[in-house]
Amino acid sequence: MSENQPQMPESSNQPMLGYSRNGARPWPSARPRVVIIGAGFGGINAARALANKDVDVLMIDRNNYHGFWPLLYQVATAGLEPESVAYPVRAIIRRFSNVSFMMAEVTRIDCAAKMVYTPTIALPYDYLIIAAGSANNYFGNDSLAEHTYGLKDLDDAERLRNHVLSNFEYAVSEQDPAIRQRLMTLVIVGGGPTGVELAGAFIELVRHVLVRDYPMLDISEARVVLVEASEHILAVFPEGLRRSGLRRLEKMGVEVRLKTMVANVDAQGVTFGDGSRLETGSVIWAAGVRGAHLGDSLGMKLARGGRVPVQPTLNLATNPDVFVIGDMAYLDTYKPGVPYPMIAPVAVQMAELAAHNILAKTRRRPLRSFHYFDKGNMATIGRRGAVMDAFGVRLSGFLAWMGWLLVHLMFLVGFRNRVIVLLNWAYSYFTYDRGVRLISGLKPESKQHEYR
């Protein structure tokens, strides 16, 4: 904490951090107050850019950790421990003397009063950075929200891991072959990088690990099906890489169904657009995201995908002290009608600009507009394959996988996490095993009797 921050009163009824429960009392610092909502790539990098500058920063997130979500699919497929892709926010900001943190869910923003509300406290701000990320987009189809597994945070990943492993356990004592088949069938909806990475990791889990864990099961009954509505998977990649990605997935044993729409999902399976049906107990939704629902509370007309339209300077036209960055921001200056993709590099670069523009405002200097430096795209396909389209280089196969490994390890927060992740990978690579296939606390007690 900076010297300008208030000390906790010893035994009085005074509010802490300069905040009172009704928000009436201002932060007792002469410096501008910046509130950042969200501790993802956007929030953390905005805090980093504002660190040790002449502002007071408060970061709010519903969790006490920053998640490195590009590796989340490895938690879901029992390749990494949940703890190795997440890092406590307080450990990250500890070295920033002017940044503090609060674990809370932001429920409402009042731009006119310049206040942010949580269930227990009201927080005034001078400048606001909204970086609350994204949520699953089910396009209004309630059956998808109810019966599919998402992959947005640690809890989702652990829930999915528990579910898939439990289904294999139940299959062992299941006598009805149709139900057994259903328990051993995984459907992934969406052929983007997330869907492809999940499909590759799941088929390897089944073919290399579970086959040894369950000698009493006929593992050829296990299926991993990747469903994609358009004509090709990996749409963000050039044609050659799309094709080599598809070939690799199919060679590994993934059934890829292109030009296939999902009409409905229930507890027993998927119904497709053409009326055909696939029996499965596990449907994973990787086909659509939208801006976080916090955007709805701004009282503005949102753009496509529930994203908040921002000016090129990343603030709102109506409230220029409010900046929206990352997955939540809608900005199409690069190509009208095509907003920047919802990926980490965009959030990081937007965070840096938002921080710069806030500092510029405090100094009454002109703001800069956003220009995206595109570093390219990569996606893994199984344990030693990947596609990579970056810095003018197009690669697939093992070399691309090495590149992917290097880049992701480099950006992973925290020395300790980096070592643990590397160790897990080395272990899994040399032993063809996975160490983390525990069915943990999130296992629903009653599910055992419900799967039929």
Next chain:
Amino acid sequence: MSENQPQMPESSNQPMLGYSRNGARPWPSARPRVVIIGAGFGGINAARALANKDVDVLMIDRNNYHGFWPLLYQVATAGLEPESVAYPVRAIIRRFSNVSFMMAEVTRIDCAAKMVYTPTIALPYDYLIIAAGSANNYFGNDSLAEHTYGLKDLDDAERLRNHVLSNFEYAVSEQDPAIRQRLMTLVIVGGGPTGVELAGAFIELVRHVLVRDYPMLDISEARVVLVEASEHILAVFPEGLRRSGLRRLEKMGVEVRLKTMVANVDAQGVTFGDGSRLETGSVIWAAGVRGAHLGDSLGMKLARGGRVPVQPTLNLATNPDVFVIGDMAYLDTYKPGVPYPMIAPVAVQMAELAAHNILAKTRRRPLRSFHYFDKGNMATIGRRGAVMDAFGVRLSGFLAWMGWLLVHLMFLVGFRNRVIVLLNWAYSYFTYDRGVRLISGLKPESKQHEYR
């Protein structure tokens, strides 16, 4: 699986593993069938002793992992990942061709019919090893069961970690100093090894890690209180080690209250036997265990602590094909009225004898009686202290801690877990930090508003 095990029927309605849903159909092997209930130290070592012998073994546990519970307190205090103290059962038994596993909760045992029941299946046995471990003993005081945290499995440990860390988060925005004090006060009931290890690890978490994470909190308000009903902590150790353990704990900052009974616990604190009161939101129960509740279903008169009285050969007098081992077994041949302690070495040695005696029965040879080889006791006190009374050596301090570390790493299942644990310790030792202080999925959403 051995060649005698049935293969999964391709597409018929036949039962798997020789089990039908109503239990009518016997296991289709000529070899004796041994069912082991529980995958703890007892169950795993019984399976190991029966591996590749002339029997078919089925192990049942409600979880799919073996937990290394001597390190569980480190999960609860954010020192280790949950995954590093647990190991998938199937990965352990994979190399035993005659041992299989089923994840299920055993609900009932019928010794007359020689059947074990789960919610979905009935399993016949020729020999049964019951090794279901222990449960918390609240001595009939419902307020303890409702308002204290236990430490019996991974879920308990993660729940406790989430609770303690969340309370510190809530303390940050809490303006009422009495409530803040309550949020930052931890009470541990029970001065045995578990209570002492928890108290030592928690005070270090507070004094070395949380103090840096929460510069806005006055960490001197945080208290760790260890409550013990008798006159001394660490009762299983000789007088000198008890005293040095107590001195060390107090020097670290733990408040130890001896000769103090807990009368009642509610959501706001503890009431002691003398009517005095301590306000706290976190009470941890480490003062009593009993045999697992499965023992109640045997229809026998249980001994003290809900344990099942066994013969010196570890089987039941009434049902000599049923063996009960470990925490669940009551045997006082060593000293009448004093049963063997509920610790891992007893379970391991009993497992080996039970396996030996089952094989002896199949060969119509005489059974052996249990003789305990006492390897001694150890307990850690913080990050580099311990007490150790083993092999005639009595040690305290750093050397005892090194001994403890060595012994526990040696017995930890699985190369990967050993490396991860060692790495976590090295990291925590050199940086005085803890890497795992995430508030994860088990965080109750509503608790945020309930803590007042």
